[in-house]
Each structure stands twice: as structure tokens, then as C-alpha cells.
Amino acid sequence: MSRRANDIRKQIAKRRKLNYSSRENSFFQEPAVFRDEDGIEKSVYESVPDESIHPLWNRNLFLLKILCSAALVLLVAIIFKSPSPAFEQVRSSVKASMEKEFQFAAVSNWYEGKFGKPLALLPEKNTENPVHSSEQVDYAVPVSGKILAQFSDDGRGIILETGTGAEVKTMTGGIVVFAGNKEDIGHTVIIQHPDQSESWYGKLDAISVKPREKVEAGKIIGTVSSGKEGKVGEFYFAIKQENEFIDPIQVMNFE
Numbered sequence: 654m655s656r657r658a659n660d661i662r663k664q665i666a667k668r669r670k671l672n673y674s675s676r677e678n679s680f681f682q683e684p685a686v687f688r689d690e691d692g693i694e695k696s697v698y699e700s701v702p703d704e705s706i707h708p709l710w711n712r713n714l715f716l717l718k719i720l721c722s723a724a725l726v727l728l729v730a731i732i733f734k735s736p737s738p739a740f741e742q743v744r745s746s747v748k749a750s751m752e753k754e755f756q757f758a759a760v761s762n763w764y765e766g767k768f769g770k771p772l773a774l775l776p777e778k779n780t781e782n783p784v785h786s787s788e789q790v791d792y793a794v795p796v797s798g799k800i801l802a803q804f805s806d807d808g809r810g811i812i813l814e815t816g817t818g819a820e821v822k823t824m825t826g827g828i829v830v831f832a833g834n835k836e837d838i839g840h841t842v843i844i845q846h847p848d849q850s851e852s853w854y855g856k857l858d859a860i861s862v863k864p865r866e867k868v869e870a871g872k873i874i875g876t877v878s879s880g881k882e883g884k885v886g887e888f889y890f891a892i893k894q895e896n897e898f899i900d901p902i903q904v905m906n907f908e
Contacts, residue, residue, distance in 0.1 A: 732744060792824050792825055792904055792905055793822070793824055793825070793870070793871065793905070794824070794905050794906070794907055795821050795822050795823065795824055795852075795854060795888070795890060796813065796815050796819050796820070796821050796822070796877060796888055797815065797819075797907070798813035798814050798815035798816075798819070798886075798888060798907060799813065799814045799815075799907075800812070800813060800814075800902075800907060801813065801814050801887070803902075804898075804900035804901065804902065808898060809853075809891045809893075809898045810838075810853060810855070810889055810890050810891025810892075810898065810901065811889070811890055811891070811900075811901055811902065811907075812856070812887060812888070812889050813887070813888045813889075813890065813907060814880060814885050814886070814887060815877050815885065815886040815887070815888050816885070816886055817877075817879065817880075817883065817884065817885060817886050818858075818876050818877070818886065819876065819877045819886050819888070820873050820875075820876055821854050821857065821873070821874055821875050821876060821877060821888065822871050822872060822873055822874070823844055823852070823854075823868050823869075823870060823871060823872045823874060824852050824870075824892075824905070825846055825852075825870045826846070826847075826867075826868060826869045826870045826872075827844040827845050827846040827847065827852070827867075827868060828844065828845050828865065828866070828867050828868070829842060829843070829844055829845075829862050829863065829864055829865065829866045829867075829868060829874075830843050830844070830845045830851070830864065830865075831843035831864060832860050832862055832863055832864050832866075833860075833864075835855065838853075838855030838856055838889045839855060839856050839857065839878060839889075840855070840856070840857040840858065840859070840860055840875070840878070841853060841854065841855040841856075841857065841889075842854045842857065842860055842862060842874050842875060844868060844874075849894075849895060850892060850893060850894045850895075851892070851893040852890070852891070852892055852893075853889070853890065853891035853892070853893065854874060854875065854888070854889070854890060855888070855889030855890070855891070856877065856878045856887050856888055856889040857874075857875040857876065857877065857878060857888075858875070858876045858877060858878040858879065858886075859875050859876050860874065860875045861873060861874055861875050862874045862875075892904060
């Protein structure tokens with residue numbers, strides 16, 4: 654009996670190999686034929702898994718999610734269109750949530766801590782002299798200089814007088830959420846950090862990073878702009894914690 658069972662398994666395995674290569678679109682393979690103790694021929698069918706559908710795919714659950722999303726959007730639209738004062742608190746909460754900056758850096762940091770880097774299966778570059786570690790440059794001074802304008806002058810940041818063409822580095826790692834021109838501080842880079850804070854680097858002459866780019870601590874993001882008569886450089890720096898700016902002098906020493 655054991656020998657017969659082994660023969661059946663061998664036939665099934667052989668049929669499986671042949672049918673995978675010649676009948677990829679067929680749901681059933683040809684049967685494996687064997688004889689029982691009475692000499693009667695019997696067939697055993699082996700089904701071929703349908704690889705076109707992911708094993709985690711659930712059509713009903715997918716449709717339910719779409720329906721719930723559509724219902725949620727419709728509900729929010731009705732609330733905003735309704736003049737009823739009963740919905741005022743809901744409207745304010747939704748509006749505040751939509752205007753709040755999404756915490757890309759915090760989510761990225763959580764993901765890497767939970768699952769590793771997205772390309773963790775690829776070999777990492779092995780550098781003998783790494784640029785910086787997070788401990789070495791955590792809240793490091795972006796550029797050395799003399800304070801020209803204090804935090805109290807505009808309630809957001811400070812202005813430094815630096816050497817001409819001085820390079821500006823990130824005070825710590827994060828994700829670039831803005832890289833462009835702001836009316837009051839010129840060419841500016843804003844970096845969002847995993848602790849939900851932001852660092853602002855303004856009055857730049859050149860910018861070397863792009864929005865949504867992930868930067869490590871100590872990354873060069875640009876150079877300072879020219880100050881008086883081009884003999885010195887000027888740099889604007891600010892730190893924002895949640896919705897409030899804090900005095901950078903309380904965090905680091907510039908002189």
C-alpha cells in the first residue's frame with residue numbers, strides 16, 4: 654500500500670511540472686491515473702493555484718472600503734454646505750486637520766523603526782568615514798556667525814552675519830517640506846523632523862535640496878546670501894515646535 658501511495662505521489666509531481674509549463678491558464682491539471690487493489694483505474698486531480706489574484710485580495714472588503722470613503726466625503730460635504738450652527742465645531746475641527754502640515758518625518762521615522770528601511774533588502778553602502786551620526790550633529794549650529802537680529806524682532810527667527818559663501822547644514826535629520834522663495838526671507842528651506850518640529854533656513858543664495866527629499870543630520874542644503882556690499886553673508890534661522898516658534902538661542906549657541 655505504501656509503495657502504491659509513493660507511485661501516486663510521483664505521478665502527481667510529474668504531472669504538476671508538465672502542466673505548470675504547458676497549461677499556465679488552466680485551473681485543473683490532467684489527472685494522475687493509478688489502479689486500486691481491484692485493478693480499477695482511478696484519477697486524482699490536482700488544482701493549479703490562480704496566481705492572477707493576490708491571496709490577500711478580498712473583493713467585498715475592497716468595495717466596502719470604497720463605499721465607506723465615498724460616504725465619508727459626502728458627509729463632510731453636507732456638513733460644510735449646511736448653514737446650521739450645530740455643525741460649526743465639526744467644520745472647525747475638519748478645517749484645522751486639513752490645514753495642519755502632515756508629519757512626513759515622524760511617519761518615516763516610525764516606519765523605519767517598525768519595519769526597517771523600504772529598501773532594506775538591498776545592500777547598504779559601506780563607507781569608511783560616514784558623514785555624521787545623529788548624536789554628533791543633533792541640534793548642531795547650521796552655520797557660524799554673529800547675531801544681527803534677535804528673535805524678539807519678528808517673533809519667529811534670528812538673522813546671522815556670516816562669512817561670504819558659507820555653507821548651511823541641517824541642525825538634524827528630517828524631510829524637506831519646502832524649498833523655494835518666501836516673500837520676507839528669500840530663498841528658504843524648511844525641514845520637518847521626527848519630533849514634529851521644523852527648522853527654517855532663510856536668506857539663502859543657493860538651494861541644493863528638493864521638497865520631499867530626506868536629509869541626514871549635517872547635510873549641506875545651500876549657501877548664505879550676500880550681505881552688505883557683498884563683504885559678508887546673511888542667514889535667517891528659525892525653529893518651530895508644533896504651531897509656535899521658539900528662540901533658537903535657547904537651543905544652541907551661535908557665538
